[in-house]
Amino acid sequence: MSRTISRFSRLIIACSMFTGFILSSQPTRAAGTGAQDIPTIHAILTSPPNVPPPTHRSSPAKVIVELEVVEKEMAISEGVKYMFWTFGGTVPGSFIRVRQGDTVEFHLKNNPGNKMPHNIDLHGVTGPGGGAASSFTAPGHESQFTFKALNEGIFVYHCATAPVGMHIANGMYGMILVEPPKGLTPVDHEYYVMQGDFYTSGKYREKGLQPFDMEKAIDERPSYVLFNGAEGSLTGEKALTAKTDQKIRIFIGNGGPNLVSSFHIIGTIFDKVRYEGGSNFQKNVQTTLIPSGGAAVVEFKTPVPGSYVMVDHSIFRAFNKGALAILKVDGPAKKDIYSGKELDSVYLGDRAQANLGAVSIASKAAEQGTLTIQDQINAGAQLFAGTCSVCHQTNGAGLPGVFPPLAGSTFLNANPQRAIGILLHGLTGKINVNGNEFDSVMPSMSQLNDDEVANILTYVLNSWNNKGARISASDVKAERAKSVTAAPAGH
Numbered sequence: 001m002s003r004t005i006s007r008f009s010r011l012i013i014a015c016s017m018f019t020g021f022i023l024s025s026q027p028t029r030a031a032g033t034g035a036q037d038i039p040t041i042h043a044i045l046t047s048p049p050n051v052p053p054p055t056h057r058s059s060p061a062k063v064i065v066e067l068e069v070v071e072k073e074m075a076i077s078e079g080v081k082y083m084f085w086t087f088g089g090t091v092p093g094s095f096i097r098v099r100q101g102d103t104v105e106f107h108l109k110n111n112p113g114n115k116m117p118h119n120i121d122l123h124g125v126t127g128p129g130g131g132a133a134s135s136f137t138a139p140g141h142e143s144q145f146t147f148k149a150l151n152e153g154i155f156v157y158h159c160a161t162a163p164v165g166m167h168i169a170n171g172m173y174g175m176i177l178v179e180p181p182k183g184l185t186p187v188d189h190e191y192y193v194m195q196g197d198f199y200t201s202g203k204y205r206e207k208g209l210q211p212f213d214m215e216k217a218i219d220e221r222p223s224y225v226l227f228n229g230a231e232g233s234l235t236g237e238k239a240l241t242a243k244t245d246q247k248i249r250i251f252i253g254n255g256g257p258n259l260v261s262s263f264h265i266i267g268t269i270f271d272k273v274r275y276e277g278g279s280n281f282q283k284n285v286q287t288t289l290i291p292s293g294g295a296a297v298v299e300f301k302t303p304v305p306g307s308y309v310m311v312d313h314s315i316f317r318a319f320n321k322g323a324l325a326i327l328k329v330d331g332p333a334k335k336d337i338y339s340g341k342e343l344d345s346v347y348l349g350d351r352a353q354a355n356l357g358a359v360s361i362a363s364k365a366a367e368q369g370t371l372t373i374q375d376q377i378n379a380g381a382q383l384f385a386g387t388c389s390v391c392h393q394t395n396g397a398g399l400p401g402v403f404p405p406l407a408g409s410t411f412l413n414a415n416p417q418r419a420i421g422i423l424l425h426g427l428t429g430k431i432n433v434n435g436n437e438f439d440s441v442m443p444s445m446s447q448l449n450d451d452e453v454a455n456i457l458t459y460v461l462n463s464w465n466n467k468g469a470r471i472s473a474s475d476v477k478a479e480r481a482k483s484v485t486a487a488p489a490g491h
């Protein structure tokens with residue numbers, strides 16, 4: 001689970017491992033720089049969620065930054081691909097760390113395999129365009145410009161090549177930290193997280209390679225709102241980690257292009273927030289606002305172990321567009337502070353799973369035309385856990401008088417195909433299940449795609465003494481095609 005670090009910094013790490021140094025770059029004397037003979041240093045760049053080590057310097061240096069723009073296809077969600085444009089091969093781009101007073105010699109390279117010209121506007125630069133005009137670079141070329149880091153703070157950088165919104169929407173943003181002269185106070189963990197909104201022509205989680213949708217972007221109707229560029233980039237095995245009582249610092253940015261983030265970590269209170277990335281801080285904060293093209297530094301620790309869910313508290317974005325990440329804190333229970341009984345699954349939904357392995361196996365098999373009923377059942381089991389079990393319970397038994405049982409359900413087994421309509425349109429009114437009357441409301445689950453509905457129902461129909469039918473994605477498609485205004489399944 002080693003996280004990828006840019007080629008350049010891997011080299012540095014390799015060197016420092018051999019020489020036994022901690023991660024820090026080797027200063028050399030700059031030849032002939034005139035009056036000020038300051039050391040020249042190659043910046044260590046890291047991929048998210050990693051942050052380069054502190055500069056540990058008490059005086060300014062000349063810092064060389066080499067950043068390569070790479071256009072590449074990556075997963076934006078399970079079974080969903082997107083052509084990202086990146087600074088350093090990741091979304092967000094490589095993290096840069098310098099010190100106030102440093103002179104930064106910036107090299108922007110545009111990979112020869114790329115199709116588009118790009119440039120960079122760093123919000124930490126004082127000068128027109130933040131570097132944009134001087135860094136405009138065609139594929140296969142390299143630009144160089146130099147700036148002095150006058151102000152300390154955490155700053156967003158982004159591409160500013162027309163159409164600017166499209167370059168940012170495709171993932172072209174990252175952050176540069178300009179340390180104050182005395183550095184930041186030491187902590188146990190520093191992490192790098194950035195939110196972004198994404199506009200695919202398909203709906204949320206619609207499978208396959210999804211093109212960018214300019215109209216949705218202009219209308220500010222994202223299909224995804226994500227931390228670190230992909231759904232699940234910070235959950236399961238990739239969750240951020242810490243131990244109880246450790247000090248955690250997160251550099252949290254927002255690339256936009258459109259949305260403002262209401263950043264919150266469920267179950268923690270930020271001890272300190274450097275709001276808007278500035279030099280003042282606020283104490284004891286629940287939710288902090290991160291403007292588009294802005295950032296904050298949040299610091300906290302937690303004495304209580306468990307999974308902490310990071311969200312954009314504009315909450316549909318978290319549960320229906322992907323803006324959800326996990327911080328896993330290990331350590332002994334602290335019953336005096338919190339009694340226990342974790343409710344992760346309620347918050348996480350289908351993301352509570354470490355990864356949706358069975359779901360991706362099923363979606364690959366469906367693409368290749370080799371989908372078996374067992375693939376569907378496995379995938380359906382994972383999806384049921386997050387989508388249906390809150391009401392119908394993990395064992396399908398339901399709750400008396402409130403949620404009808406799916407286990408051995410006379411209602412379900414009498415007409416399995418009818419259940420497709422129930423999932424797509426919801427169900428209200430009196431029904432009789434296993435001799436008991438229910439008169440309640442099931443909300444529409446129409447956010448599920450055709451494969452998901454088919455797999456969930458196939459799982460349900462083949463579990464808990466149900467009679468074993470199989471539902472296909474084309475059955476669901478046909479049902480969805482019928483007018484949505486048609487009455488839901490009859491009782």
Ligand SMILES: [Cu+2]
Nearest residue numbers: 118159161167
């Ligand atoms: Cu660009």
